[in-house]
Amino acid sequence: DTEVTQTPKHLVMGMTNKKSLKCEQHMGHRAMYWYKQKAKKPPELMFVYSYEKLSINESVPSRFSPECPNSSLLNLHLHALQPEDSALYLCASSLASADTQYFGPGTRLTVL
């Protein structure tokens, strides 16, 4: 299994809503990542988990809260988002840090 899955594929939420994005991989990878990608821009790293511990937080606002319940799962909890947070949110995993990253299909988020 060389797949990273993400749910949901699309999400529309209001600024007062609370929602979560989910990411799962069964490749035995120990590093997992959240990226944000705006149209026509490269992916921007948000968070990195290594061995289920948060290794990197790229100064992301607290309205984004990551969680890694186990080595296969990665969540991103969303609360009180702003319209400018609308973007494609990509999850990725790699065997170890800075190894080849395998990306999930992404969640297209729209904040109204």
Place this chain on the structure above:
Amino acid sequence: QQPVQSPQAVILREGEDAVINCSSSKALYSVHWYRQKHGEAPVFLMILLKGGEQKGHEKISASFNEKKQQSSLYLTASQLSYSGTYFCGTESPGIPGGYQKVTFGTGTKLQVIP
């Protein structure tokens, strides 16, 4: 700092060749190359680890000049399926035992037309 890619965009006819460059202001440990088609996630193409190393994948190959902090991606005899945005991802030496992150470049949009 984000690696800079050139050109920003290129249009090719099927069968033509192209070169995409990636330049970093930091010393590099490795360079990754990804292709992203419209509406899809990035897909890994190759990783280069040593200065001067060249790798190939079908008609796509790449080189890495560690001293110049540059990498180039070579696409030969382009096919329609090569269309997409190409990103380099660079890894710089960091704290031993610390986390090494990959920073994505500015991107190059490649369009192959019949």
